[in-house]
Each structure stands twice: as C-alpha cells, then as structure tokens.
Amino acid sequence: MSNKVSRVDRRQFLKTSVSMGAVAAMAPTIIPSSALGLDGFTSPSERVILGGIGIGNRGTYDLGCFLEQKDVEFVAVCDIKEGRRMAIKKKVDEQYGNKNCDMYRDFRELLDRKEIDAVLIATGPNWHATAAMTAAKAGKDMYCEKPCTKNIAQSLILAETMRRTGRVFQAGTQRRNLPHFAFACELARTGKLGKLTKVFAHPAGMQAMTSGWLTPEEQPPKEIVDWDTYLGPAAWRPFNAKQLDGFNFEKGGGLVGGGVLEWGSHCVDLCQWAVGDCPPPVEYNAPKDGELMARYESGVQLIYREKGWIPLGSCPVRFEGETGWVETGDSGKMVLSSPTLLAGRTVAEIDGYPATYHVRDFLDCVKTRGLPKGNADAACNAHIACHAANVALYLNRQVKYDNTTHEFIDDEQANRLRSEALREPWRL
Numbered sequence: 001m002s003n004k005v006s007r008v009d010r011r012q013f014l015k016t017s018v019s020m021g022a023v024a025a026m027a028p029t030i031i032p033s034s035a036l037g038l039d040g041f042t043s044p045s046e047r048v049i050l051g052g053i054g055i056g057n058r059g060t061y062d063l064g065c066f067l068e069q070k071d072v073e074f075v076a077v078c079d080i081k082e083g084r085r086m087a088i089k090k091k092v093d094e095q096y097g098n099k100n101c102d103m104y105r106d107f108r109e110l111l112d113r114k115e116i117d118a119v120l121i122a123t124g125p126n127w128h129a130t131a132a133m134t135a136a137k138a139g140k141d142m143y144c145e146k147p148c149t150k151n152i153a154q155s156l157i158l159a160e161t162m163r164r165t166g167r168v169f170q171a172g173t174q175r176r177n178l179p180h181f182a183f184a185c186e187l188a189r190t191g192k193l194g195k196l197t198k199v200f201a202h203p204a205g206m207q208a209m210t211s212g213w214l215t216p217e218e219q220p221p222k223e224i225v226d227w228d229t230y231l232g233p234a235a236w237r238p239f240n241a242k243q244l245d246g247f248n249f250e251k252g253g254g255l256v257g258g259g260v261l262e263w264g265s266h267c268v269d270l271c272q273w274a275v276g277d278c279p280p281p282v283e284y285n286a287p288k289d290g291e292l293m294a295r296y297e298s299g300v301q302l303i304y305r306e307k308g309w310i311p312l313g314s315c316p317v318r319f320e321g322e323t324g325w326v327e328t329g330d331s332g333k334m335v336l337s338s339p340t341l342l343a344g345r346t347v348a349e350i351d352g353y354p355a356t357y358h359v360r361d362f363l364d365c366v367k368t369r370g371l372p373k374g375n376a377d378a379a380c381n382a383h384i385a386c387h388a389a390n391v392a393l394y395l396n397r398q399v400k401y402d403n404t405t406h407e408f409i410d411d412e413q414a415n416r417l418r419s420e421a422l423r424e425p426w427r428l
Contacts, residue, residue: 042071048366051076051140052120053107053131055088056246058145059122062172063088065359066120066143067095072363076113078104080226081244105226107131111138118142118168118366124246126234129154132169133161133428141168141366143359146265147251148172148379152387153419156406157428159380168365170372171379173269174358175315179348180334181270184319184326187341188274193321196300199274200318201267203304205259206287208394211250214240233426260292260304260393263315264386269374270317271302272382279403280385284392292389297403304389310335315353391417 050072055063056079066072074095077088085103092101104110111119111134118141121131129149135142148171149155162169175181187193216238219227227239234250243249251261260268272280281294281302292304309316312329319326324337332349336342358374365372384401391414392399400409408414422428 046367047071047073048363049115049117050074050120051078051110051113051116051118052088052122053078053110053135054121054123054127054246055079056084056122058247059120060088060091062120062122062143062145062355062359063091065354065356066363067092068356069360069363074101075116076102076104076110078107078110080105080230082224105223106229108134111135111140116140118362121145122172124249124251126150126246126250127232129158130233130422130426130428133158136161136165136167136169139165139167141362143170143172143362145172146379147261147383147386148265149383149387150250151417151419152384152406154428155380155383155387159376161428162376166369168362168369168372169374169376169379170358170362170365171265171269171374171376172355172358173266173374173379173382174355175266175270175330175353176273176373177357177361178332178350178353180328180332180350181317183345183347184317184328184334185270185273187324187326188319188321189276191321192341193319193325193337194323196275196319196321198301198303198318198320199271200303200305200316200320201271202263202309202314202316203260203267203292203306203389204263204314206290206292206304206306206393208260208390211235213237214242217241231423233422235423260389261383261386264304264389265382266315267317268302268304268385268389269378269382270315271319272378272385274317274319275300277378277381280381280388280401282403283398283400284388285398286392286396292392294385294389302385313351387418 048071050066052059052063052074055077067074074092077085079085089101089103093099119135121128121142121144123131125147128144128147132142132144149158188196217240219239225244275296278296281296283295285293290306294302296302310327312327312333312335313331314329316327316329324341326334326336326341328334330353332351334347361372388399388401395414399411399414402409
C-alpha cells in the first residue's frame, strides 16, 4: 500500500545542507521559498514529520489540530479498517493539494519510515501502550490518546520505556494545557488554599467488570478489516462488528466498563497535578454513598464523586485546603472560596476542551526535547490511581498499594489484577 517517498524530510535536509552549499558555490541554484521557510512556509529543518496510527473519530479530531500547525507534515496513516485509511488519506491529500499520504495496515511498516519524527496514536485503548512502546523503540516521539494503559504493570513499563529511550511522550490529557485547569491546580499545588486536604474527581460512572465475547459473526476480508491485528495483544475472540468500536473495546484490559479509567484519565490526572504529580494514593476504599475515597501517603484524600458538583461543565474537579477551595470544569469557569485567590490575575475562560494547545506543547517539546505537560511519568501515576480504584471497585473492598514495590500489600487477589498476559506475538 505504500509508495516511495520523494519529499525532502527534516533529517535528510540537515544531512545534505553542507553538500548543497558546495554545489551553490559552483553554480547558481533556484531554491523554492518552501525550502527556505519563506512566504509563510516552514523550512524542512523545522518541520515535524508525522504519521498516524488508528485514526478514527477522536483521532480525526486530533489530526485536525496537528494539521493546523504550520510546522507539521503528515505523511502516512495506518489503520486496520480500509475505509478509515482512505478517509484520512483523502483528508490529508486535500489539505496539501497532492496525493502523497501513504496508507498502511500494519503499524510496524509505518514505524520503519526513518524520516518520520513522531506519531499520533489514537487506536482503541487496547492498543495504546503496545503501540506507544513499539514506537519508542523505533525512535519515534508520540502523542498517545488515553487511557494510555490497560493495567498497573503496563503503566510502570510505559514510564520506564520513555525514560530509557528518551522519547517525548504526550498523553492525550489536553486539559493540562488549558488555563483555568492549570490555575486551579497551581492554587492547590502552591499552598494558596492552605494545607491541601481533599481533591475531588468526577469518574462519570463507577463500575468494573471483565471483558467477554459477543455472538460470532462472519469475518470480513483482512484487507477490509484486519480483525486479528485489531485484537492485537487482547485475548482472541470471534469477530463481532459491535466490538469494532475501538473506543470501548478492552478499555482497561481485563477490567472494563464504568468511567473511572475513562474520565479518570482526565479528572484524576488533574488531581494528580494538584498534588504535585506525587506517587498515586496508597489506600483505596470500597464505594460508599456514590463516592470512593482514596488516600495519599501525605494524608490528602482523593475522592471519586458522582454527585454534588457545581454545574461547571463536564470533567469537574475540586480542590480543598484548610483555608480555601476552588472548583472548575469544561465550561472554562471557576468558582473560588474567595476572589482574593485570583490576586489580580485574569484567567482565560476556554469553553470545551480543545486539544490545540496540548498538541502545540507536544510539538515544541519534540523540537526542544523538553518534558511535555502530559509526560509518561505523570500519566503513569494518574493511570495507576485509576487502575487501583477499579480493583477496589471490582473486589468491593479496601486495597492498599505500596509505591515502592508497586504491589498491593498482602493481597494476592488484588495483585492478580495488576497485569494480564498479552496474546502472541505481542510484547512490551
């Protein structure tokens, strides 16, 4: 499905710049403005060459945010569905006015493209961690949608892999780059609310169950839908079209359903930021009256709460200290215990949860090798907090987590839920 690439990429531009100078000294050369970064073009040396893996509904939105950036060149898409491959190629080719976007069914072929600097991973949650770690080992930076991992063990391996390979990793927790959420977390983190006592996250559903099979249906040709690759590291099961909704398939691995891992990837992540991105809570209790209370080693409580929120939009969070509190959500508005907490500052109200700022943060870090807001260590701690809460939900009892051994204390039943086997031939 791929075609030979003839465009000048970022790395090749840098390699050949010296030899081009030598040629220029011998004879006059006409260089297009796009190659020099003139007339609104970004020079090849400053472009980030991007590929996409698993570009469905959310991925198409993310891709649009990337395509808005003048220093991005999107060159290839991989998806197990032929219809999606063709739709993204059409979108990209129309954007650039050419037919250069290549298509792949196997993401490893896309990762073999040496000129690609980074990848957008927007598959279903079942694939996020495996694809991200494969990309890191291939030398690619990545923007990875959430939930980023299926369990606690994957969270730890993901963070370690990014540290070891030195890759830039941005989890799709875009609220970290929105001003009202950032300001609320700053108030909590810097002591402006007094000693922090409680942080609240909205899980949008609290239940945990194991995944299973649906009624077998006739499997389409591999070229149309590659069912085996779609399953990837998940346990095999017969084809069923309803399970092709990658957004829901195998979310959380063996423990699926509910909203703790889905919204928790955002809301708990913000709570983690509010407590300084410290290690996750060490104690998780069974739900009571619609709330699940977890406790950090510092004594701060993390409360997963369904009701009792000020109507400030989806993904609300609330942070309480001994002298003040703040609550905010996707409306962009904040409610503060006292207007003095603003200290004369004006905080921009951005309605909704656009990813544009998060994408820009990622691209800047690709160029500077900096640490993005949704980096792998931050994502690891937030995801562990979600996975451990799901274990408490599933077992319907208290569990205690050791952040040194990364195991549940004296709890064999809970520890069996820390990880799961991957189907051959996939490895982390």
